[in-house]
Amino acid sequence: MGYDIMKNNNTKRLAVSLLLIFPLLVFGQKRVEAKADRLFQKRAYALAADEYEDLLKHNWNTAYAHKQLAFCYFETREFDKALPHLQEVLGNDDLPLRYIWEYALLLKAEGKIEESEKWLAYSKMIKLKNPLIPRLSQDSTWHPVALLERQEYKVEPVSFNSKYSDFGARIYNDTLYFTSSRKTPENNSNYSWYDEPYLDLYYIPLSSLDQTPKALEGGIRSKYHESSPTFFKDYKGKNSVFFTRNNLKSGQYVVGKKRINNLKIYKGEQKKNGTWDMSRDLAINSPDYSNAHPF
Incomplete structure (x- = not known):
């Protein structure tokens, strides 16, 4: 009888412990998921991915975590990481069309043409109607990811590339200008979308590419993004540039009605000492939508 009483007491203690622990586990899951979703809504995909990976690590809401991770890694261009998460969610009935496209594109970029075509056929079978699907079946060039499989030009990296993003090259007055997120003593704060430093404008003489x-x-330079320069001489004959930048006022971040900081096109002018000053933003700009990438 004493053994039975002790056994019952232990069972009760275990039940009470489980009742106490379970809410903590649920709270932990909700906290991690809420943090991940907040970062995702802010388009901080690199940081959000870390939190969704934490959900998978604890086996919490795995279907949702896989779907979000597929999106995050696609946006951060980590296609090798996106692929397995896409494979996990392809059987979901409520899966948006975007995910099937992305999966087909990644397969096509890897040279798995037949498998890619099967998923495009599947998208038609379940009546996901979109005029781009037949075009994708015939032409693999319409989406940036699919360009990975094409080799129309011989491309060689320049010696001054960094391990970060370097792009948007322009030549003006025998000088190469480009955009880079390379880390420097002046540019060492990371942007949460790609977890890289903010973009800046750089230049190098064509005669000294080494x-x-x-x-x-x-x-012209701020602590936020500047990119996509287009150089010209204005009507006064001054060296000028149109470029893209985050919407700033007196150096401070400005958000629109949806609490999003959008992009603006600005004009800059070169001073006599060779530095560049911002002249003005353009009348076509607005805090409520983005204008970017003048060409």
Whole structure:
């Protein structure tokens, strides 16, 4: 009888312990998921991915975590990481069309043409109607990811590339200008979308491509993103540039009605000492939508 009483007491203690622990586990899951979703809504995909990976690590809401991770890794261009998560969610009945496209594109980019075509056929079978699907079946060039499989030009990296993003090259007055998120003592704060430093404008003389590029100095440079320069001489004959930047006022972040910081196109002018000052933003700009990438 004493053994039975002790056994019952132990059972009760176990039940009470489980009742106490279970809410903590649920709270932990909700906290991690809420944090991940907040980062996702802010388009901080690199940081959000870490939180969704934590959900998988604890086996919490795995179907949702796989779907979100597929999106995050696609946006951060980590296609090898996106692929297995896409494979996990392809059987979901409520899966958006975007995910099937992305899976087919990644397969096509890897040279798995037949398998890619099967998923495009599947998308038609379940009546996901979209005029781009037949076009994708015939032409693999319409989406940036599919360009990975094409080799129309011989491309060689330049010696001054960094391990971060380097793009948007322009040539003006025998100088190569480009956009880079390379880390420097002046540019070491990371942007949460890609977990890389903010974009800056750099230049290097065409006659000295073995040198280290330098950042454009002057009022044109901020602690946030600058990219996509297009150079020209204005009606006064001044060296000028249109470029893209986060919406700033007196150096401070400005958000629109939806609490999003959008992009604006600005004009800059070169001073006599060679530095560049921001002249003005354009009348076509607005805090409520983005204008970017003048060409």
